[in-house]
Amino acid sequence: MPRPALVSDTTILEAGQRLLAKGRAVNGWALRKAIGAGQPERLAAIWQAAQVEAAPAADAAPASPLPPSLEQQRDSMRQQALELVDRLPVLAWRAAEELALQRTREERERARRQREEVEALEATAREVLAEADARVAAAEQRAEELAAALAEARTTIARLGERQQNLETAARQAAERAAATEAGLRSQVSVAEQAAARARQDAAAASATAEAAMAEAGRARGELASTRQELQQLHGACEAARTAAAGLTTRLTLADARAEAMAMEVERERKSREAAEARLAQITEAWAAATDRAARAEATLAVIAARAGEMAVDAAPGAEAWPGPSTVPQETSNA
Numbered sequence: 001m002p003r004p005a006l007v008s009d010t011t012i013l014e015a016g017q018r019l020l021a022k023g024r025a026v027n028g029w030a031l032r033k034a035i036g037a038g039q040p041e042r043l044a045a046i047w048q049a050a051q052v053e054a055a056p057a058a059d060a061a062p063a064s065p066l067p068p069s070l071e072q073q074r075d076s077m078r079q080q081a082l083e084l085v086d087r088l089p090v091l092a093w094r095a096a097e098e099l100a101l102q103r104t105r106e107e108r109e110r111a112r113r114q115r116e117e118v119e120a121l122e123a124t125a126r127e128v129l130a131e132a133d134a135r136v137a138a139a140e141q142r143a144e145e146l147a148a149a150l151a152e153a154r155t156t157i158a159r160l161g162e163r164q165q166n167l168e169t170a171a172r173q174a175a176e177r178a179a180a181t182e183a184g185l186r187s188q189v190s191v192a193e194q195a196a197a198r199a200r201q202d203a204a205a206a207s208a209t210a211e212a213a214m215a216e217a218g219r220a221r222g223e224l225a226s227t228r229q230e231l232q233q234l235h236g237a238c239e240a241a242r243t244a245a246a247g248l249t250t251r252l253t254l255a256d257a258r259a260e261a262m263a264m265e266v267e268r269e270r271k272s273r274e275a276a277e278a279r280l281a282q283i284t285e286a287w288a289a290a291t292d293r294a295a296r297a298e299a300t301l302a303v304i305a306a307r308a309g310e311m312a313v314d315a316a317p318g319a320e321a322w323p324g325p326s327t328v329p330q331e332t333s334n335a
Helices: 009-021 028-035 040-060 068-201 203-315 330-334
Strands: none
Touching: 009 028, 009 040, 028 040, 068 203
């Protein structure tokens, strides 16, 4: 069984009559909107079939005149419609011109803000690059100073090492001389003791010999004490040289560490400079894109102005030059 229609023919005809009473055109979508249901194609077909059936009766019956009030209202509405049709080109031109000017102002303002942002970013990038160059130059100068100080420290350490070797050699020689002197003195003491033993056998003859031997032994002991003191002084000088060498070694280690730190800092500054150069390239690309958008906005404004001028020229002769239905908005044609 076919599904029953949701909207009856009577409802469709009544809705069409109401639309005609309001002065509106009757079509499928207008009937659909007035009824609130149904397919526009079916509604339009039923209305057109009813109009065809009612056409002979309408031709046979004389048309009833409208009341004077409705006639006057119809004439007034017709005059208003004609005035609106005459004003539509001017209104459309003004709306298009205002819209074009507004879009142009917005594009120019956007381009100006983007230009200012790009200029600010360029200034910042220049400052960053200048600061990075200054820091790199300072780091390079500091590295050169540290390299010079390191070379000087190494030279000083070499001199102190040579001096330490000389002091150690002198200390060994002094120790050897002291050992030889001590051996000689011991031999002399032994000889003196033997002479004293022999001198005791001969008291008269040995008295002078013993005194001479004792005096010579005293002088030998004094010479041995002086040699030992000199040896101690040389040993102290050697210890001081070793301490100075240790201090210079520590300074050399610190200088090497500082040189490595400065090299790392130079590498960081180089990376920072490369990042700043990459940022400057991005800023340049953004500036080119903003310039391209501004050029497209100017071209769009020129096209809109040309089209508006063509519309004004076409609308100038009056109602005869009014554009066809394809250029009139759908809402206006429906009204």
